[in-house]
Amino acid sequence: MFEQYHTxxxxxxxxxxxxxxxxxxCLQKGGVTSYDIIIGQLLLTDFTVVKVxxxxxVVGMIGIxxxxxxxxxxxxxxxxxxxxxxxxxxxxxIGFALLGYCPGTVAGAIGQGQMDALIGGAxxxxxxxxxxxxxxxxxxSKVLTIGTFPVETIPELIQIPRWIVVIIMxxxxxAVLQYLPVFGL
Amino acid sequence: xxxxxxxPRWSPYLAGAGIGLLLWCSFLFSNKPLGxxxxxxxxxxxxxxxxNPEKVKNLEYYTIFPPVIEWQxxxxxxxxxxxxxxxxxxxxFQIIFIPHTFYTFFGDNLLFRFLTALIGGILMGLGxxxxxxxxxxxxxxxxAQLSLASMVSVIGFFIAGIVTAILLYSL
Numbered sequence: 001m002f003e004q005y006h007t008x009x010x011x012x013x014x015x016x017x018x019x020x021x022x023x024x025x026c027l028q029k030g031g032v033t034s035y036d037i038i039i040g041q042l043l044l045t046d047f048t049v050v051k052v053x054x055x056x057x058v059v060g061m062i063g064i065x066x067x068x069x070x071x072x073x074x075x076x077x078x079x080x081x082x083x084x085x086x087x088x089x090x091x092x093x094i095g096f097a098l099l100g101y102c103p104g105t106v107a108g109a110i111g112q113g114q115m116d117a118l119i120g121g122a123x124x125x126x127x128x129x130x131x132x133x134x135x136x137x138x139x140x141s142k143v144l145t146i147g148t149f150p151v152e153t154i155p156e157l158i159q160i161p162r163w164i165v166v167i168i169m170x171x172x173x174x175a176v177l178q179y180l181p182v183f184g185l
Numbered sequence: 186x187x188x189x190x191x192x193p194r195w196s197p198y199l200a201g202a203g204i205g206l207l208l209w210c211s212f213l214f215s216n217k218p219l220g221x222x223x224x225x226x227x228x229x230x231x232x233x234x235x236x237n238p239e240k241v242k243n244l245e246y247y248t249i250f251p252p253v254i255e256w257q258x259x260x261x262x263x264x265x266x267x268x269x270x271x272x273x274x275x276x277x278f279q280i281i282f283i284p285h286t287f288y289t290f291f292g293d294n295l296l297f298r299f300l301t302a303l304i305g306g307i308l309m310g311l312g313x314x315x316x317x318x319x320x321x322x323x324x325x326x327x328x329a330q331l332s333l334a335s336m337v338s339v340i341g342f343f344i345a346g347i348v349t350a351i352l353l354y355s356l
Contacts, residue, residue: 006216009255015215016256020263022207023219023321027264028271029192030200035284042343042350048197053324055201060208060329073212077327080317080334088316089341091308096342097349098305100284102320103221103313106306107261111268113280116287120299122225124306129226130233131307132314133246139315154331165331177198 001072024108027052033108035100035116042097047185054173065166082147099124193275208329215256218330220322222313224261227252229310290354316341 005011024033030052031037040046067073096102099121101109106125109117132139154169155162189195195203204219211217230252234241241247272278283298291297313319316338318327324342327335 002214003216005214012215012256013254013259015211016259017263017266019207019211019215019219020260021267021270022210022263023204023260024264024267024269025271026195026200026203026207026267028268029195029203030197031194032197032200033268036286039284039286039350039354042346043354044347051197052201052204053320055198056204056208056325057201057328059202059205060325061205061331063205063209064212064329067209067213074216075330076218077330077332078317078334080332080337082337085316085334085337086341088312088314089338090312090345092312092316092319092338093342093345093347094349095305095307095309095312096320096346097353098301099309100287100302100305103225103309104261104264104319104321107221107264108268111265111270112272113278114284115280115282116284116298116302120302121306124303124308125222125225125310125313126229126232126306127303128307128310128312129222129314130229130310132311133226133230133244136244136246144315149333149337151333154333154336157333162331169331 001067023104024111027105027108028112033101033105033112033114035109035114038102038105039097039100047180051177051180054177058170058173061166061170065163069163077152079149079152081144081149083143083145087143095124095128191275193277204325205329208326211326217256218322218326219260220257220318220326221261221264222310222319222322223250224258225310226250226314227255227258 027033031048032052037046037048041049064073068075101117101121103125106117106121110122151157155165208219211219227250230241230247234252241252282295283293287298318335318338320342323335323338328339
């Protein structure tokens with residue numbers, strides 16, 4: 001729909017900045033730029049992170065699927081693999097618990113004055129991504145290609161039309177949000 | 186409306202819904218999913234370029250993700266600004282070195298906190314690129330697109346995160 005703007009790199013830098021400002025604002029207001037909230041989630045004592053994520057996915061999913069059906073936008077999915085998403089996901093998770101922020105919330109934590117996010121976390125992430133860049137050819141050929149998934153999306157995997165999966169997922173996620181307070185979370 | 190912006194904290198549902206709306210905007214206006222970790226790898230390449238430009242130029246990874254300032258890099262800068270604005274106008278901005286929960290459990294050793302954060306950051310940076318995305322790229326944008334790779338990654342993030350956090354906090 002806005003294809004003519006997508007290739008304007010200067011304009012896109014401004015869009016990126018504005019979307020980031022909104023994103024940082026929402027992350028901070030949601031409390032998820034706080035180490036205490038993130039660690040509380042991983043220790044299963046505070047479900048704020050899950051509530052923010054599920055709400056974002058529910059609202060995001062409805063809008064982008066509608067826009068996709070109308071032909072306004074393109075999706076960006078790619079086939080994953082066991083070597084990439086399982087191993088990478090687990091490595092990320094260990095780092096997530098030690099650091100207590102993720103790559104987006106570490107930036108938000110810096111914005112609200114967390115020095116451990118700046119001096120420890122952000123520097124660590126830069127080193128980690130740098131190491132990956134150096135070893136990419138070998139990791140790519142030896143690990144990332146192990147067990148490539150046959151399909152890109154969940155509807156293709158379970159062979160149910162996309163919009164039905166969207167509706168089922170939204171109902172499931174709303175049910176989770178409904179029941180979390182019942183368990184005192 | 187103004188009162189809402191000055192609130193120190195929003196309901197997690199409202200904050201999440203706001204992020205969901207931003208996802209619509211990023212797909213519509215920029216043809217991009219919300220993601221953060223590529224910006225770190227670009228920055229890492231830019232820093233290394235300052236010392237060893239030839240080496241960086243020859244690395245295959247930086248031919249796929251060139252170390253330049255683009256949409257996502259500006260978005261991460263925006264996150265820092267947005268979070269600063271949010272905390273500043275609600276009066277919660279504060280320079281903190283050790284988070285409260287960490288302090289209560291592990292004490293006031295600054296070096297210990299910085300080392301755990303540094304090691305955590307290294308593993309996270311490595312894992313985020315290894316899995317081709319982070320909590321926002323997979324956890325929000327990917328799940329909203331019903332991506333299988335994202336679903337698997339998010340399950341991995343939380344399983345390893347929960348196990349590690351419980352082990353760490355039961356030391």
